[in-house]
Each structure stands twice: as C-alpha cells, then as structure tokens.
Amino acid sequence: xxxxxxxxxxxxxxxxxxxxxxxxxxxxxxxxxxxxxxxxxxxxxxxxxxxxxxxxxxxxxxxxxxxxxxxxxxxxxxxxxxxxxxxxxxxxxxxxxxxxxxxxxxxxxxxxxxxxxxxxxxxxxxxxxxxxxxxxxxxxxxxxxxxxxxxxxxxxxxxxxxxxxxxxxxxxxxxxxxxxxxxxx
Numbered sequence: 001x002x003x004x005x006x007x008x009x010x011x012x013x014x015x016x017x018x019x020x021x022x023x024x025x026x027x028x029x030x031x032x033x034x035x036x037x038x039x040x041x042x043x044x045x046x047x048x049x050x051x052x053x054x055x056x057x058x059x060x061x062x063x064x065x066x067x068x069x070x071x072x073x074x075x076x077x078x079x080x081x082x083x084x085x086x087x088x089x090x091x092x093x094x095x096x097x098x099x100x101x102x103x104x105x106x107x108x109x110x111x112x113x114x115x116x117x118x119x120x121x122x123x124x125x126x127x128x129x130x131x132x133x134x135x136x137x138x139x140x141x142x143x144x145x146x147x148x149x150x151x152x153x154x155x156x157x158x159x160x161x162x163x164x165x166x167x168x169x170x171x172x173x174x175x176x177x178x179x180x181x182x183x184x185x
Contacts, residue, residue, distance in 0.1 A: 002161030003179035004041045006106040007034055007068045010177050012052040019058075027142030029148045029174040036125065036153035036164055038179075049120065049149070058146070059117035060082065060169075063107040065100065069130050072099050089130065097131040101139045108143040125153045134172055150174070 011032060032049075034042055046062065053060040073096070075077055082089055104121070113119050127133050155162040155165065156176045 002041070002163050003034060003038055004045055006179045006181060007032055007042070007177065008045065008048050010180075011049055012055075014175070014177050015053050015056045015058065019116070019147070021115070025140075025144045026173045027175075028144045028146070029137060029141070029150065031150050031152040031156065031161060031172075031174045031176050033152045033154060033156040033161070033176055033178045035179070039125065039153055042151060043122070043172075046120075046122065053118045054114065057116075059112065059114060060119045060120065061107070061112050061117055062122055062123040063104065063111075065103065066126050068100060068103060068123070069096060070124050073095060081128075090174065093131050097136055097139070100127065100131065100136055104136070104140050105143040108140065108145065108148065113145060114143045118149050119144070119146065119151045120151065124150055125164060133163050134161075137174070 014030070050060045050062075073082065076082070076092070082092070107113060108119050124133055127136065133150075133152075137148075140148070152161065152163070154164055157179055161172055161174075161176075
C-alpha cells in the first residue's frame, strides 16, 4: 500500500473514534504526517479525507494557507528590501506569524467550524523558512472547538516532529496520524 493510502486508512480509523469533549486545545490537534515528497499525491486525494470525516458524522472544513505568506509579504511596505536581502526576513517573523495565527483563528471560530468539525490545515509547508509551525499551533490552541487536522510534511518519531525533514524536531502534544501500517497513537 502507498504511503498516502496508509495515511488515509489511518485517518479513517482515527476520525471514527468517539471524540472526548473535555480536551484542552492542544489535545484537539491531529498531525497527519507524510513525507514532503508526497505533497502532490496528498493534495490530489484530499477529498478522501473529507469523505472519511463525513462518514464518521463530523463536519469538514479545509483551510489552505499555501499562498498566505506570499500574499502577506507581497503587500508588506518593505517587501522590495526583503526580496533584495532575504536574510532580513527574520525581522518580520513575528509579524507574519501573527497574521497567520489571526487568519487561522478566524477559520477555527467560524460558524462552519463547530465542535464536531474537523478544520483541515493544508499548505503548512509554506511557513517553512518564515516562521515555526509549532509556535503557530501553540498560539492557535484556544481557538480550536472541534479538531484541527494539520497536514504535516515531515517526520514523526519518538514523540518528536520534524517539519519538512530539515529543522530540529519539536515535541508537541498533537495526536500523530502517520503513513505507517496501522494506526499510531
């Protein structure tokens, strides 16, 4: 079975498990972990995650942030200076992170993101090199009413996530759903 097939199968089993209602925000986060090289295959099959969610009697909402950092940067007052000197982008990391967090909070608090909904975050890889996904998720925790499914291009091993296979790992309390055979919890 392919890695994305395994991920869909593991997600289908996981989303079908009855949800606890008394969880903290950080416990409402699921990371669907897949190799970054599988991004196009995952996107081509995103509808299968939706079908699995609906079959489990939950609502589904996709929030795609793929172009959010680029759109934000294109409107920034000093964009030309950053294009000339990309290393200066670290000076606006907090500004961009705040924009991303605000965008995602609005999505998680919208009427169609009820307590029985899965809000699926697609395009997290676009944050790579701009800001840390882990800090975005931490700032977002209190806004999650149902479940936040983060499509996570990277690795998960021994309770450590490695984003885009390039950064030092971070330990986060999210529930991992992996491409491995069988459900990982």
